[in-house]
Each structure stands twice: as C-alpha cells, then as structure tokens.
Amino acid sequence: MCDQTFLAIVFGPCDKCSNEKPLRAVYIKSEQLSYCSLCVEMMATEGLHENETLASLKNEAESLKGKLEEERAKLHDVELHQVAERVEALGQFVMKTRRTLKGHGNKVLCMDWCKDKRRIVSSSQDGKVIVWDSFTTNKEHAVTMPCTWVMACAYAPSGCAIACGGLDNKCSVYPLTFDKNENMAAKKKSVAMHTNYLSACSFTNSDMQILTASGDGTCALWDVESGQLLQSFHGHGADVLCLDLAPSETGNTFVSGGCDKKAMVWDMRSGQCIQSFETHDSDINSVRYYPSGDAFASGSDDATCRLYDLRADREVAIYSKESIIFGASSVDFSLSGRLLFAGYNDYTINVWDVLKGSRVSILFGHENRVSTLRVSPDGTAFCSGSWDHTLRIWA
Amino acid sequence: MTIGGPRGGGQPRLQMPCLGKMERMIVSMQDPDMGIKMRNQRLLITVIPHAMTGNDIVEWLIQKYGISEEESLHLGNLIVRHGYIYPLRDPRSLVLRADESPYRFQTPYFWTSTKWPATELDYAIYLAKKNIRKQGELIEHEKDNYNLLHKRINHTWDFVVMQAREQLRAAKQRRKGDRIVIDCQEQAYWLVNRPPPGAPNVLEQGPERRNCHTTRVQLNMDYYKREIEYCRKAMARTRVKSSICLEGYLKFNEQYVPHDPIMSGCLPSNPWITDDTTYWAMNAPTVTTPTKLRVERWGFNFSELLMDPLGRTQLLEFLKKEFSAENLSFWEACEELRYGEQSHINEIVDSIYQQFLAPGATRWVNIDSKTMERTLEGIKTPHRYVMDDAQMHIYMLMKKDSYPRFLKSELYRNLLAEAVIPPETKKRVFPFMRKQRHSSPSPALLLPAGDTEAKGEEKSRSPAAVPEEES
Numbered sequence: 001m002c003d004q005t006f007l008a009i010v011f012g013p014c015d016k017c018s019n020e021k022p023l024r025a026v027y028i029k030s031e032q033l034s035y036c037s038l039c040v041e042m043m044a045t046e047g048l049h050e051n052e053t054l055a056s057l058k059n060e061a062e063s064l065k066g067k068l069e070e071e072r073a074k075l076h077d078v079e080l081h082q083v084a085e086r087v088e089a090l091g092q093f094v095m096k097t098r099r100t101l102k103g104h105g106n107k108v109l110c111m112d113w114c115k116d117k118r119r120i121v122s123s124s125q126d127g128k129v130i131v132w133d134s135f136t137t138n139k140e141h142a143v144t145m146p147c148t149w150v151m152a153c154a155y156a157p158s159g160c161a162i163a164c165g166g167l168d169n170k171c172s173v174y175p176l177t178f179d180k181n182e183n184m185a186a187k188k189k190s191v192a193m194h195t196n197y198l199s200a201c202s203f204t205n206s207d208m209q210i211l212t213a214s215g216d217g218t219c220a221l222w223d224v225e226s227g228q229l230l231q232s233f234h235g236h237g238a239d240v241l242c243l244d245l246a247p248s249e250t251g252n253t254f255v256s257g258g259c260d261k262k263a264m265v266w267d268m269r270s271g272q273c274i275q276s277f278e279t280h281d282s283d284i285n286s287v288r289y290y291p292s293g294d295a296f297a298s299g300s301d302d303a304t305c306r307l308y309d310l311r312a313d314r315e316v317a318i319y320s321k322e323s324i325i326f327g328a329s330s331v332d333f334s335l336s337g338r339l340l341f342a343g344y345n346d347y348t349i350n351v352w353d354v355l356k357g358s359r360v361s362i363l364f365g366h367e368n369r370v371s372t373l374r375v376s377p378d379g380t381a382f383c384s385g386s387w388d389h390t391l392r393i394w395a
Numbered sequence: 396m397t398i399g400g401p402r403g404g405g406q407p408r409l410q411m412p413c414l415g416k417m418e419r420m421i422v423s424m425q426d427p428d429m430g431i432k433m434r435n436q437r438l439l440i441t442v443i444p445h446a447m448t449g450n451d452i453v454e455w456l457i458q459k460y461g462i463s464e465e466e467s468l469h470l471g472n473l474i475v476r477h478g479y480i481y482p483l484r485d486p487r488s489l490v491l492r493a494d495e496s497p498y499r500f501q502t503p504y505f506w507t508s509t510k511w512p513a514t515e516l517d518y519a520i521y522l523a524k525k526n527i528r529k530q531g532e533l534i535e536h537e538k539d540n541y542n543l544l545h546k547r548i549n550h551t552w553d554f555v556v557m558q559a560r561e562q563l564r565a566a567k568q569r570r571k572g573d574r575i576v577i578d579c580q581e582q583a584y585w586l587v588n589r590p591p592p593g594a595p596n597v598l599e600q601g602p603e604r605r606n607c608h609t610t611r612v613q614l615n616m617d618y619y620k621r622e623i624e625y626c627r628k629a630m631a632r633t634r635v636k637s638s639i640c641l642e643g644y645l646k647f648n649e650q651y652v653p654h655d656p657i658m659s660g661c662l663p664s665n666p667w668i669t670d671d672t673t674y675w676a677m678n679a680p681t682v683t684t685p686t687k688l689r690v691e692r693w694g695f696n697f698s699e700l701l702m703d704p705l706g707r708t709q710l711l712e713f714l715k716k717e718f719s720a721e722n723l724s725f726w727e728a729c730e731e732l733r734y735g736e737q738s739h740i741n742e743i744v745d746s747i748y749q750q751f752l753a754p755g756a757t758r759w760v761n762i763d764s765k766t767m768e769r770t771l772e773g774i775k776t777p778h779r780y781v782m783d784d785a786q787m788h789i790y791m792l793m794k795k796d797s798y799p800r801f802l803k804s805e806l807y808r809n810l811l812a813e814a815v816i817p818p819e820t821k822k823r824v825f826p827f828m829r830k831q832r833h834s835s836p837s838p839a840l841l842l843p844a845g846d847t848e849a850k851g852e853e854k855s856r857s858p859a860a861v862p863e864e865e866s
Contacts, residue, residue: 060619068626077637078641083642086645099667119837136833136834178839197602217612223736238604269780292643302412311640316641336652337648347469380657393667
C-alpha cells in the first residue's frame with residue numbers, strides 16, 4: 001500500500017456566488033479567497049485583475065487614437081500650399097520699428113492693446129505694469145504688483161481697467177484712474193485664484209468676465225465683480241501657457257495651449273473640451289485664432305508655428321525653417337490673416353506667408369528674447385515686447 | 396523636452412530644445428565633407444590646429460541654410476554666445492566677427508547640455524587656478540565671486556586649492572598649443588555659465604514649468620476611460636474636406652487683403668509711419684461719413700455689420716423701417732446678460748422677459764413656439780445662458796432675413812455712394828522733420844456722468860493735446 005495524500009476539501013459558501021459548494025483556495029493579490037470550481041473557471045476566462053484591465057484600456061485608447069488619425073487623414077485631399085499656388089506672391093516687404101517704448105526696468109513679459117488702437121498695457125519681471133499711449137510714447141499709468149514675473153496682462157474692452165497676474169497665482173483687475181490723489185493699487189480687485197502661476201488672461205466681450213490660464217493645468221472663467229468662479233476647464237496634462245478667445249459671431253469657444261504639447265478648443269458654457277490637437281514636439285507658448293475663426297495658429301518651443309483648421313479637424317500647415325532653432329514665444333495674424341508674425345527666443349521676429357507657407361521676412365532689432373507680440377486692433381501695426389526691457393511698434 | 400534629465404533633490408531643469416538642434420548644427424559644421432574647412436590658425440607664435448575664421452562660419456551658414464548675411468551673422472553669434480564655438484584671439488568676449496578672427500569648436504565635454512548646472516566647486520577651482528597662476532588676473536566680478544565662494548564653501552577650500560594646483564601642474568606638461576586651447580575652452584564655458592554683470596545670460600529661463608505636482612495627471616483607468624470617450628466623440632464628429640476648408644482661406648484672403656493696412660497700406664496714411672492720425676479720426680467708432688472700405692466691409696457678412704458701432708446704428712435705422720427693431724434690441728439685451736455681472740443676472744432676465752417675451756410686451760419678439768416654451772421654462776431658474784436659444788433664433792432671423800434686405804436697400808446703397816475715399820497724404824518735402832505727435836483722451840476718462848472731476852483733470856492732464864476732430 002502506498003502513501004496516499006489526501007486533499008482536504010472544504011465545503012461552504014463560495015466567496016463569489018455564495019452557493020454551498022466544495023471550495024478551492026484562490027490567491028488574488030496575496031489575499032486568499034475560497035471560490036467554488038465554477039467561479040474559478042469563470043475567473044480564469046475573464047481575466048479580471050485590475051492591472052490587466054488598465055493595460056487593455058490603454059491599448060483601446062491607443063488604437064482609437066490611431067483610428068481617429070486615419071479618419072482625419074481620409075478627408076485630407078490637398079495641402080494648403082498647393083491650393084495657394086493660385087494666390088499672388090507677396091511683393092517687397094518692409095516693416096520698421098516706428099516707436100521704441102523704454103521705461104521698464106526689467107524683462108517685458110506680456111502686452112495687450114486697448115480698443116482705441118493706440119494705448120497698450122505691458123507687464124514685466126520686476127512686477128511693474130505700465131499703460132502707455134504708444135503713439136506718443138507717454139506713460140499714462142503705472143502699478144507695481146506685489147509679485148515678480150507678471151506674465152499676463154490684458155486691457156479691458158472699455159479701456160477703463162487692466163488685468164494682470166503672474167507668480168502670485170492670482171489675476172487682479174485695476175480700474176484706471178487719472179486722479180493723482182488715488183493710488184491705483186487701492187482699488188485693486190483680486191479676481192482669479194489658481195494653485196500655480198498665472199500664464200495668460202483675457203477679458204471676454206465685456207469688462208465683467210475674465211478668462212485665465214494657469215501653470216496648475218487649468219483654465220477658468222471668472223466674474224470680475226464678485227470673484228466667483230463661473231466655469232473651470234480641466235483636460236490639459238500640464239501647465240497651460242496661453243489662450244485666445246474665438247472671434248466667432250456666437251462667441252462661445254476659446255483655444256488653449258500647454259506644456260503637454262496639446263492645443264485644446266473649449267466650450268465656455270459647458271466646460272467641455274470640443275477638439276484637441278497634438279502635433280507639436282514641445283511646449284506650446286502661444287495660440288491665436290485666424291481672423292475668420294475657422295482656424296488657429298500656435299507657436300512652440302520646437303521652433304515651429306503651425307496652423308490648425310477647426311472644420312477639417314487637423315493641422316494644415318507648418319511654418320518652419322532649418323535655420324530657425326529657437327522656440328517661438330508669441331504669434332499673431334495680420335488683419336486679413338495673410339501674414340503671421342511670430343516672435344522667437346533668438347531675438348528675432350519672423351513674418352510668414354500663411355497661405356504659401358514661406359517666410360516673407362525676418363525683423364531684427366531686439367537685443368534679447370521676444371516674449372510677446374500682438375497686432376493692433378485695426379491692423380495698422382504690431383507691438384513686440386522683449387527681455388531687453390523694451391517694446392517696439394512695427395509698421 | 397528637457398536636457399540632462401531629472402536630477403536628484405528637485406534641482407531646476409534646463410528646458411531648451413534649441414540646444415539639441417544647435418548641437419546637430421555644430422556636428423554638421425564639423426562634417427569632413429560638407430562641413431567647414433578647418434586649418435591651422437596662427438596665434439602670435441603658436442599654431443592652433445582645427446580652427447576656422449569667423450568668415451568661414453558666416454559663409455557656411457549662408458550656404459547651408461540659404462539665408463542672408465545678416466541672419467547668418469545673427470545665428471552664428473547665438474551659437475558663440477551659447478558657448479559651442481569660442482574665439483581664440485579675444486576669448487573674454489563671446490562674439491562672432493565676420494572677418495579673419497580665429498574660432499574653434501567647443502569640446503563636447505563643455506557643452507551646455509552635458510555639463511549643466513555648473514557646480515560651485517568647479518567654479519571655485521577655476522577661479523583658484525586663475526588666481527594662483529597670475530596674481531591679479533581675476534577681474535572685478537571674478538574677485539567678488541572668489542571671495543563669496545571662499546566664505547560659502549570654506550570647509551572644502553583645501554580640496555579646492557589642491558585640485559587647482561594639480562590641474563595647473565598637469566597643464567604645464569602639455570604643449571603650449573594645447574594649453575591655450577584648454578584655457579580658451581574653459582574660459583568660454585565659464586563665460587556662458589557665470590556671465591559677467593551686464594552681459595546677457597543665455598541660460599536664463601522663465602519661471603519653472605511643470606513644477607506643480609499636485610495636479611499631475613495620473614495615468615490610471617479614469618484617464619484612459621476619458622481618452623476613449625473623447626476619441627469616440629471625436630470620431631463621430633463631422634469633418635469637412637481639406638479642399639473646401641482651404642478654399643475658405645483663399646476667399647477670406649481675397650476679401651480682406653485690401654482692408655489689411657499692413658498688406659495694402661491705408662488712406663490717407665498709416666499713422667505710425669507718418670505721425671498723422673487722420674486715418675484714426677476718419678475711422679472712429681462714430682463719424683458722420685464713414686469711409687468706403689468700411690461700408691464695403693459691412694457687406695462681407697452679418698457679423699461685420701453688427702460689430703461696427705456705426706454699422707449697428709445703420710442696421711437699427713433699417714430695422715425700424717421694417718418694424719423689426721425689437722430684434723436687435725433683444726439681441727443686445729441678451730448679450731448684456733451673457734457678459735454681465737453675476738449679481739445682476741436675475742434682474743436682467745426679468746427685464747428681458749418684461750420687455751420682449753411676456754405676452755403683450757411692448758417689444759415682443761417673434762420666436763418659434765418650441766424655443767419660447769423652452770425659454771420661459773428656463774427663466775424659472777435664471778442663469779447666464781438661459782436666453783441662448785432665443786438669442787440664436789433672433790440672430791439667425793436677422794442674419795438670414797433682414798441682413799440680405801439691408802444690403803439691397805436704398806439706405807445701404809446711399810451709404811456706399813456717399814462714403815469717402817480719403818486722398819493719400821502727399822509725401823512731406825522734408826521727411827526728416829517729424830510731425831508733432833498729439834495725445835488723445837484716454838478711454839478711461841470717459842467715465843459715467845457724475846465723475847466731472849475726472850473730466851476737469853483731462854484739461855490739465857494733456858496741455859498739448861489737440862482733441863480728435865471728427866470729419
């Protein structure tokens with residue numbers, strides 16, 4: 001007679017189906033459970049470990065992304081520069097510095113135009129925010145923020161207030177006053193509160209709402225009077241660096257760009273991301289809508305600017321040159337959208353023919369990085385701000 | 396993209412994708428076939444091998460990238476300032492001269508991307524070497540730094556001095572040419588990493604990005620589920636063929652280029668170029684006689700007419716004739732709701748209801764019954780977007796119905812006929828005599844009535860101001 005090993009079988013309620021059956025020991029994540037043989041069979045075929053589900057979700061996401069790209073590519077029947085062959089080439093292009101605004105004691109980080117087409121607000125690293133009549137180069141107002149690196153500033157549509165913010169994680173609104181007895185800082189309103197630096201801000205169609213972008217990865221819409229958060233926009237995987245409101249007649253969307261290399265289009269009302277584009281190789285520093293609202297351009301640290309069409313749902317042009325290796329910090333279109341002005345970290349401004357994809361001109365003058373660039377509201381000139389402490393108006 | 400990868404202890408990261416590209420440029424410059432032809436350069440009595448002239452660099456860049464001399468010099472200068480090429484003759488200033496000055500490529504050991512950040516210890520050893528080799532060779536800011544370091548890392552000072560002496564001793568055994576080269580290499584490296592005061596710091600970056608770890612996106616199941624949902628929605632979206640979209644740009648371009656002052660100039664002249672503000676005066680928000688270009692632009696699309704204050708006034712006139720002026724008023728009131736203060740929402744919604752939507756309202760707007768029903772229901776819980784549907788309906792009505800009739804109307808045709816084309820400003824006889832630049836009243840002064848003090852300020856504020864004249 002040989003030794004026989006007896007397997008002790010436990011009878012009892014199964015941990016999964018609760019039926020009274022012979023049980024087997026099963027080990028899930030170092031935990032011992034007792035399942036009946038039927039449940040063990042089912043589990044083996046389903047493969048229900050959480051790690052496996054995560055991997056399968058990831059695969060599904062990747063394959064869907066691939067299919068999405070295929071769908072986008074199906075309708076791409078022609079390139080922009082091919083279509084643009086019918087358009088007349090641009091002639092000699094001459095733009096010069098017409099005004100130099102000196103007065104900031106440190107790097108100029110951001111600027112915005114007033115709707116009166118000649119006033120601007122600019123902010124710098126040392127916390128100074130200055131309002132200029134750039135036509136006469138006179139300074140009209142100055143405020144010193146309690147923080148350094150004021151990376152965002154905006155002029156209110158009425159021309160009666162400015163907004164700014166930076167490393168203080170807030171966006172503050174200052175009503176502009178000419179009263180010598182009044183300290184502008186006294187009437188300051190703290191509107192937005194983020195958990196990291198403020199990178200961009202913009203008023204909507206009125207003085208009473210502000211849209212902000214922050215290093216905490218979110219954008220937000222605020223009511224100026226009460227400081228109430230009206231809507232927040234989550235979806236970027238890293239710092240959001242820029243935003244621009246759509247010029248569309250129904251005025252409901254905006255685009256944002258971030259360190260996750262994505263440009264995302266949002267619905268202001270619902271807070272949902274409508275479209276997303278991810279073709280840049282590095283941080284997107286600046287986004288700006290094409291004047292018709294059907295497309296937008298982006299400037300990135302990968303030294304390229306790109307044009308994305310919203311109806312075709314894809315990138316339709318890349319503006320790059322082998323000799324341009326420094327990142328584009330700021331972009332804006334001329335009034336007709338034919339020209340794209342881009343300021344770069346190599347101290348230059350490149351002017352691109354949007355339709356033909358070629359570079360029209362390169363503008364020298366700044367002695368350090370060009371950090372901000374905006375075309376005036378009536379398209380007669382554009383203003384560039386730089387780390388060389390100056391702003392220049394070009395026309 | 397970061398260079399150098401993450402370092403322990405949360406040290407700042409160098410975020411400059413341009414460095415990688417610059418390095419590739421440098422490598423192709425040294426290509427044996429297509430690169431710069433290097434030769435021996437004479438420095439006083441010593442011969443330095445593998446050197447090139449500033450001219451060589453500029454020429455090569457022009458050839459390789461098809462750029463102008465100005466751009467090539469600019470690009471070359473940036474390469475030198477980042478320490479990838481250094482001058483042999485004047486090693487204290489990292490500047491590219493487009494002449495016969497000798498330059499050399501920096502050794503990869505000292506590349507900005509490989510040896511960043513520069514350590515205090517290394518800097519101390521470098522300064523100590525300089526100090527030992529020749530007393531008084533340290534320049535002002537280096538002396539200050541040396542003293543500072545001496546205080547700060549005093550505990551390692553013996554090590555520093557020992558290292559310095561060792562390196563100097565080893566250097567004495569090298570050939571003179573090698574010694575000069577190594578000195579220049581080191582000096583260039585330190586000029587980049589410890590620039591003298593007043594010199595631009597090319598390694599300076601803005602505030603650190605990606606430093607907020609609390610909102611770091613977790614690549615967990617929720618994340619992927621959201622990605623999948625987004626992709627599914629995106630697939631279902633209707634897309635337009637590229638050919639149609641791109642055609643749109645051409646059309647837009649054709650329409651708007653004549654109106655683009657940078658592309659087509661502006662009449663009478665661009666204020667920024669001639670210092671003459673007539674252009675702005677003639678195109679002010681409200682003038683008696685608008686310019687032809689402006690009136691033409693109202694014909695491009697409804698939005699152009701509506702967004703121009705003058706155009707909107709004309710539209711209102713026209714709608715009054717058609718007895719549908721309440722549509723425009725309603726739309727304006729809805730805009731006020733959408734972009735108004737949060738605390739006024741209930742007030743504005745009520746006012747809109749009373750004026751435009753209530754049965755028997757004085758300015759009742761004609762909305763289809765379904766939308767009206769939805770809106771009236773929504774008003775019970777008023778919010779900023781409660782009028783969106785109704786507003787869209789009325790907007791489309793004006794756009795598809797009233798607007799085409801406006802364009803065909805006598806009112807519009809008269810406007811076109813009477814619109815002015817400003818004559819071009821004659822070029823001034825003495826172009827270098829600058830015209831006086833007049834200030835204009837700030838929009839911030841146009842405060843609501845009751846703030847007459849501010850208006851009084853205006854007079855004393857801008858004594859030389861010439862009030863803008865409206866033609």
